[in-house]
Amino acid sequence: MESRNQALWQARERFVPRWVAQAHPIFVVRAQGARLWDVDGREYLDFAGGIGVMNVGHGHPRVLQAVRAQLERFTHVCFQVTPYEAYVRMAERLTLLAPGGFPKKTLFLTTGAEAVENAVKIARAYTNRPAVVALTHSFHGRTLLGMALTGKASYYKQNFGPFAPEVYHASAPYPYRGVSEAQALEGLEELFHTQVDPERVAAVILEPILGEGGFIPLSPGYLQAVRRLTEAYGILLVADEIQSGFGRTGRMWAVEHSGVVPDLLTFAKSVAAGLPLSGVVGRSEVMDAPHVGGVGSTYGGNPLAAAAALEALRILEAPGFLERARAIEAKVREVFEPLKAEVPALGDVRGVGAMMALEFVKDPVSKEPWPEFVLELVRRNAERGVITIRAGLYSNALRFLPPLDIPLDMLEEALQVVGENIREVYAALA
Known part of the structure; x- marks a missing residue:
């Protein structure tokens, strides 16, 4: 039986120009905080945030109330x-x-x-x-x-x-x-x-x-x-x-x-x-x-x-809110810095605060970019419920843009999924 995502994708291919690229063939029906739900009812953790747009998270109740009040005027x-x-x-x-x-x-x-x-x-x-x-x-x-x-x-x-x-x-x-x-x-x-x-x-x-x-x-x-x-x-x-x-x-x-x-x-x-x-x-x-x-x-x-x-x-501007970005950076580095020794394809872990990226290469000496690695990694991340996107001149970097108030246990869970996928992709492609 065809899923609603598949049916909508067929409509998208018929009515939307092909050059409007999509990172994922997933149609979102609801979003809250750091989570998304697609039309088939599946839940995801959102580490793309509409490309860095949702710093305060999806559907923040105070923002929604402010918009509703203005909408009435x-x-x-x-x-x-x-x-x-x-x-x-x-x-x-x-x-x-x-x-x-x-x-x-x-x-x-x-x-x-x-x-x-x-x-x-x-x-x-x-x-x-x-x-x-x-x-x-x-x-x-x-x-x-x-x-x-x-x-x-x-x-x-x-x-x-x-x-x-x-x-x-x-x-x-x-x-x-x-x-x-x-x-x-x-x-x-x-x-x-x-x-x-x-x-x-x-x-x-x-x-x-x-x-x-x-x-x-x-x-x-x-x-x-x-x-x-x-x-x-x-x-x-x-x-x-x-x-x-x-x-x-x-x-x-x-x-x-x-x-x-x-x-x-x-x-x-x-x-x-x-x-x-x-x-x-x-x-x-x-x-x-x-x-x-x-x-x-x-x-x-x-x-x-x-x-x-x-x-x-x-x-x-609430006290302590921006400090969460530093906690996100610390957690990303804690998970992925040690992984560089285990997976030579992970060439660099960089960024500041909640704007972090991993760069992947075919060889740690020549540093030849490996965009295919990241493309497969993005696909597997989504399969396991984590939405990520690429970046970089060669599209060989994976970027993290979670909301700043993402619960740290939710953040760590998603990062562990990405880490496991890195190992699996490296074993499959190396």
């Missing part, structure tokens, strides 16, 4: 037509939460890519410079400019060009693969001498932890050196915190671990606990640079999303 009027209080209150909260003691302002949008695009527009308007520098292994969205900024060609860029001009890429530090921080900084300096004059660069945009690139943390030393370099050349620094923000790393923003204060910061994903909301927050004089009417968004700061975000922030 109004769902949309467009802030640019008739403003409303939730937008202003959220802007107030974000200016206080963002790094830096200087005056700041906040713009709300809908998607992460939209936030990145507007950050670039704002930076260009303020500096009157055209160029933008990003890093290899980076991800900044799927729009035309987002793809141009993204430092990963496969999956995201093929057959979609030509791309937006005046975008340059410097090598990201990647210690596991032999690119040291010193080499990366030398490469950035060389880029300024060989590809683009720094006097023409409006902004350097970077993720404090490279997300789609494989959860590669940029160290405090590297970020501080980049900050000094941008200040020397009058270049704005944009921190892309779309995946790493809102407590994912144990601080409200990942860049805070370094003490670096960016000029602009982009956010999205977990800000509204699953509702679409994104934005840019930064120095007031920079944010005010575009002409009136030059920046906007019909749905940006939607009242339902703003209501959800205000409550989600209260949850994240």
Whole structure:
């Protein structure tokens, strides 16, 4: 007898374009906390969180209540037509939460890519410079400019060009693969001498932890050196915190671990606990640079999303809540660091807080990527009730993005399942 998942998959193949990829052929009917249930009644532990969106967990009752209350009032009027209080209150909260003691302002949008695009527009308007520098292994969205900024060609860029001009890429530090921080900084300096004059660069945009690139943390030393370099050349620094923000790393923003204060910061994903909301927050004089009417968004700061975000922030700011991210990191390292000696394919365990990844290789010396290993591992994890997804330039990293308040016994149970599957996949493929 055909399952409901199978029937829906057939409909999906008939009516949805093939290029909308799915990590799992599972149709979700309900979600709560760290758990999902599919249409056939099976339960899963969710370690993907809609790609890092559910930091406070699925269906948090306080968030749901806030959205219900706003739903009874109004769902949309467009802030640019008739403003409303939730937008202003959220802007107030974000200016206080963002790094830096200087005056700041906040713009709300809908998607992460939209936030990145507007950050670039704002930076260009303020500096009157055209160029933008990003890093290899980076991800900044799927729009035309987002793809141009993204430092990963496969999956995201093929057959979609030509791309937006005046975008340059410097090598990201990647210690596991032999690119040291010193080499990366030398490469950035060389880029300024060989590809683009720094006097023409409006902004350097970077993720404090490279997300789609494989959860590669940029160290405090590297970020501080980049900050000094941008200040020397009058270049704005944009921190892309779309995946790493809102407590994912144990601080409200990942860049805070370094003490670096960016000029602009982009956010999205977990800000509204699953509702679409994104934005840019930064120095007031920079944010005010575009002409009136030059920046906007019909749905940006939607009242339902703003209501959800205000409550989600209260949850994240509760005493001890962000500390749970550090407990998650400790548990991941406790389970998988010893496994490297047993399973040579497990090349690296890295990340910060509840943003952790495992990188798999065919050989620990050559470090040849092994994406097939991770693809099979993801499949087996789901079979045993744990939803995981891949990352990395070669799709050879497994990433963990559980809600921050996942019970530690539930976390450990899921990690043990993944560990057993790693052993089994290695025995089958090695």
